[in-house]
Amino acid sequence: MSMLTPPGMGGKKFRVTGDHYPRMRRPRRRRKVLAVLTITSVLGLLGYGTLEIVDVFSGDDETERSAPAGSGRPQTENNCAPQQADDGPATLPEPSAITVNVLNATDRTGLAQATADTLAERGFTIGEVTNAPEELDGKVEGPGLLLATAEGERAGALSVLATQLEGAETAQNRPGQRADNAESVDLVIGAGFDELTAEREAQRRLAELANPEPSPAEEPAPADTPAC
Template structure:
């Protein structure tokens, strides 16, 4: 056919483009509908199952590897009881009677008393502070810590050459009296029973 009824070729591409756009819109709409349907199905499953599986998975991701659900509080290192600590009370001052008086008070508080007398020449009249707590190296974090609760201002020292388990309380010029018994008891309790470590605040940890 020819003449004015002749169909030119430039109309066919336009018709194809419109058809392609419709197909793209339909495809996107179908994908969106399927997505919403799948999401709704998951929500219904979660409602009827209580979300247990999701909670368990969340807990596993929130907790670091090896972490327990409720961490146990830190366990303090074993410390000797006052009754197992033998203390030598030695006076390094010019005031008489301090060693005997202090030894009697420590005995009332449950400590075992060893030698009571004057300090050796190494310390006699040479301790300007409240006192010195002296013992073997192994006593630094054990016996000396416990004894230190009774005279908190004393200086702990260790002697690597020293053998045995006995410790010395060497009284210095600034000494007046032992730490009040109530305060010493509180310090000893805090030392042997420290506050629990804070628990993990994250859910499930």
């Protein structure tokens, strides 16, 4: 008797078929579908990676033409071009090109001539040496008053002479003064005058005037400089 024959069945045999049990292997169609999906996913990832690599080396036109955040200007090829140099040091007249009229507004005799001689030794051209006019006599309290025309002030003649007398006030010319052109300046000696600025210090100030150092506010910020 077979072991599969239930008890009491009189030894009658029954065929056990496989139709009543699930198959243990997956259908071949499902395996093919999974294989196709896997291959499609891999090809998609490879294609995306290839596009990313191409973008890195070729660059996107819109990205190149867009400015980085906070730059305030578009990122173009012109931004990476070498910037033109500044105009350089300010062009100032030489002391020999400036005619200085020395006027004494104090009651100290000989002060105008002594000052004129010192300025001549430093390269300035000396014009008139005399007492100050009545409207200025005794009315300049500081070391001195420098007067020039508007053209002389713009040309730098007033600034150059100011390096020779610390604390001097500057102003444009007034009626009756001697400085009547861009190359002349009136030096009116005031009550607070002791002596001209020491020659070495005056030369240092003149050099700084000709080659001013940029202030921190004028220097470009790192964010404004494009990375080329």
